[in-house]
Amino acid sequence: MSKHYEVIVVGAGSMGMAAGYYLAEKGVETLMIDAFDPPHSKGSHSGDTRLTRHACGEGLDYVPLALRAQKLWNTLQQQTSERIFLNTGVVTFGPKDSLFVQTAINGGREYDLNVETLAADEINERWPGITLPADQIGCYEAEAGILFSENCIRAFKRGAMQNGAELKTNDPIMDIEILEDSAKVSTNSEIFTADKLIIASGAWNKKILDDINLKLQIQPSRQTIAWFNSDDILYKSDGFPGFLQMYQRTFIMASLRLMGQG
Ligand SMILES: Cc1cc2nc3c(=O)[nH]c(=O)nc-3n(C[C@H](O)[C@H](O)[C@H](O)COP(=O)(O)OP(=O)(O)OC[C@H]3O[C@@H](n4cnc5c(N)ncnc54)[C@H](O)[C@@H]3O)c2cc1C
Structure with a gap:
């Protein structure tokens, strides 16, 4: 007979491992299943760091979240x-008419965040590693x-298991069947059922959702990353912020690989 849970989390990466952690903390009987053993090198979470900000250029609704x-x-x-988390501060900049930059500035004002609006010359002066032309504008959020990212998943994983969640790794989900009041999940090796299902399979979401006939308009997109050697005097992490640049409707984001990390 298949084992039954209150919740099965499909994919235990950034979103799924966090969901499993908070569910287990609330005493919900939870199984997380992953095709690999997170953190791993094939997920969106792979790599050292991710920027986090509160004055989000993506939209004001994101600020409380x-x-x-x-x-x-x-x-x-x-x-x-x-x-x-490391509090490096984050500076966001782009052309003066950039909606993204303006939204970040407005978010700072509306939610009374510690966000400074800066002209190009003020940014250049404060961080000599940045050279912006005069037609750019930006804002700096000191608390960002x-x-x-991989440490976050490790911490969620440990906490979830301590609180009684179960985690099945290296066992891809092959089939999901939505039943009247539960869901049946088949992996390569076993079958499980649950009252509720959380699909958190990241770049694979579309495939899984298509398979259960939830045809949402989602499209995974590739994020290109590059590592550069940098001048430690200009760019060392205790004096240089993470940054986001809007460039021709696309982002350039950077955070530093800290000294002493591999
Ligand atoms: C290069 C890069 C830079 C980024 N920079 C930032 C940033 O600075 N700030 C920011 O906020 N965000 C950033 N992001 C986005 C952020 O990293 C992602 O939004 C987040 O990690 C997505 O988490 P996820 O749980 O959806 O996916 P993942 O962490 O990839 O987790 C999905 C999991 O599902 C599992 N899975 C898939 N299919 C199956 C299956 N059939 N069966 C079982 N398991 C399955 C996978 O193995 C994986 O572990 C960046 C992303 C990239 C790629």
């Missing part, structure tokens, strides 16, 4: 010796910074 997330990151940081 980002502020709530920051509280939860801070709590997670208190529960683990691994580094979760970087998350250590």
Whole structure:
């Protein structure tokens, strides 16, 4: 007979492992299943760091979510010796008419965040590693910074297991059947059922959702990354912020690989 859970989480990467952690913390009987063993090198979470900000250029509605997330990151940081968050500050800049930059500035004002609006020459002066032309504008959020994405998953994983969640790794889900009041999930090796299902399979979401006839308009997109050697005097992490540049309707984001990291 297949084992039954209150919730099965499909994919235990950034979203899925966090969901499993918070469900288990609430005492919900949870199984997380992943095709690999997160953190791993094939997920969207792979790599050292991810920028996190509260004055989000993506839209004002994100600001309360980002502020709530920051509280939860801070709590997670208190529960683990691994580094979760580093407060580097983040500067966002782009052309003066950039909607993204303007929204970040407006978000700072509307939610009374510690966000400074800066002209190009002020940015150039404050961080000599940046050289912007005069037609650019930006803002600096001192409380923003970087998350250590793989450490976050490790901390969620440990906490979820301590609170009784189960995790099945290296076992891809092959089939999902939605029944009247439950879901049946078949992996390569076993079958499980649950009252509720959380699909958190990242770049694979479309395939899984298509298979259960939930045809949502989602499209995975490739994010190109590059590592550059840098001048430690100009760019060392205790004096240089993470940054986001709007460039021809696309982002350039950068956070630093810290000194002493591999
Ligand atoms: C290069 C890069 C830079 C980024 N920079 C930032 C940034 O600075 N700030 C920011 O906020 N965000 C950033 N992001 C986005 C952020 O990293 C992602 O939004 C986040 O990691 C997505 O998490 P996820 O759980 O959806 O996916 P993942 O972490 O990839 O987790 C999905 C999991 O599902 C599993 N899975 C898939 N299919 C199956 C299956 N059939 N059966 C079982 N398991 C399955 C996978 O193995 C994987 O572990 C960046 C992303 C990239 C790629």
